[in-house]
Amino acid sequence: MKTPILHYGIDLLVALCVLLWLSACGSVPPQVAQDALRGTGNLGLVIERADGRGQIVDNSTRQSLATVPGLGDLSHASVVFSRDGRYAYVFGRDGGLTKVDLLLARIDKRVMQAGNSIGGAISQDGRLVVAQNYAPGGIKAFDAQTLELLADVPADYGDQGQRSKVVGLADLAGNRFAYALFDAGEIRITDLSDPKHPRTQRFPAGRQPYDALVTPDGRYYIAGLFGEDGLALLDTWQPEQGSRKILSGYGRGQEPLPVFKMPHLRGWAIAGGRAYLPAIGRHEVLVVDTTTWQEVGRIPVKSQPVFVMARPDGRQIWVNFAFPDNGWVQVIDPLTQQVTSTLQPGKAVLHMEFTPKGEQVWISARDDHKVLVLDTATRQVLQELPASSPSGIFFTHRAQRMGF
């Protein structure tokens, strides 16, 4: 582990004594205070997935600040942040849930909460961290401070005690959580406002929901379906109206192309009153009007899209692709609905993350063992940071967004 960013305890005590001594002398060098304190709004975590490590990065200085090892199997790692932006909750494939202190650059707490996990979410009030699990299938809620287990909600279905893999977990208003059941073809909303007494509503989704998103306002929950052409939409303001299908039959009966990696859905799909969604088994981005939920276009792209992400201002849509075309990234102009740039930033691009206001995008190139920082206006590489098999890049501004 490299030097922690901020030593509390003894170091802080020493700093305080120095400060007092200096102020007694009447001169306080400004760098003392600057070195000892910092905010977290420009910090993030880069997952080094093959080594079970995270690099803490600063997206203003574009530097790696520290490395935190011991995060377990990060085959499919995902991260949410405490609302103060100090702690990162890392969900590992092996069921590990690790609370990482970004300032002290160390593990604050870690629990093994399941056999096989896929990700998690944090509640509206920031008090609950919820994991979504494949085995045993279901969700579990933890106290965000202590990681004490507060609720265990199995994703049971059928009459033989089956439990479904859970995907697409998203936080909703009122400490509710929406999620989808891959094996059971359902959407569920669990109200965890009283974690001791979770209440769950069930809605039909369609065949094999693989991931889902909630719109940035927290209203609509959309589950992508692997087993059929279409997506399931639920208005969480009016759940009594039930779920419905959108983009049904977008494959137009054509034989689907092989999908070598499941796409990922999040609220970044929404920009300018439209949703930009990866097609399954088609090399297209589907465009939907978010008031009528009708298809308004489809954009041919290089390969099977994985992440289709609008820059925070919505002016560009960045797309990366499934293996074996994961060396490519394309940029779509939402005004013309056409690809305007085709880039090859590195080998095996697994993830992209925009800086809070989107002037830069950080891209992980797994097989080049580096993270690239690109200027989103010029597409020029501004910085390369070494990282061992980097996968997910997560910046703390997610803490302030619903569905992240």
Place this chain on the structure above:
Amino acid sequence: MFRVFALFALLSILSWTPIQAAEPGLQPSPGRRQALIHMVIQDCGSCHGLTLKGGLGPALLPADLADKDVPGLVATIHQGRPGTAMPPFKSLLSEAEAAWIVEQLRQGFPRDQGERP
């Protein structure tokens, strides 16, 4: 489900014959082997886990595969499993390479040494 599996097994044996006929001991070259190992760990690992303990796809450790039919496993890799998330890899590898991967999985999969030598 078994019938589908059996059909694939049969198809796989039928379509396999010419490749098999080339050389029984025909193995991927060392460089190709390394690329295949990297692919299985890193890209198949997206669904099956980097440690092959499973995820959206099932676990692929020797104990998980011990009682599975080998031609069926080869066919699963090469031609996919309709109705599941398992895609066909025939555009990316030969049937002999799929057979080599199955052999390695059943023995305990080698460590990933990177994309290429």
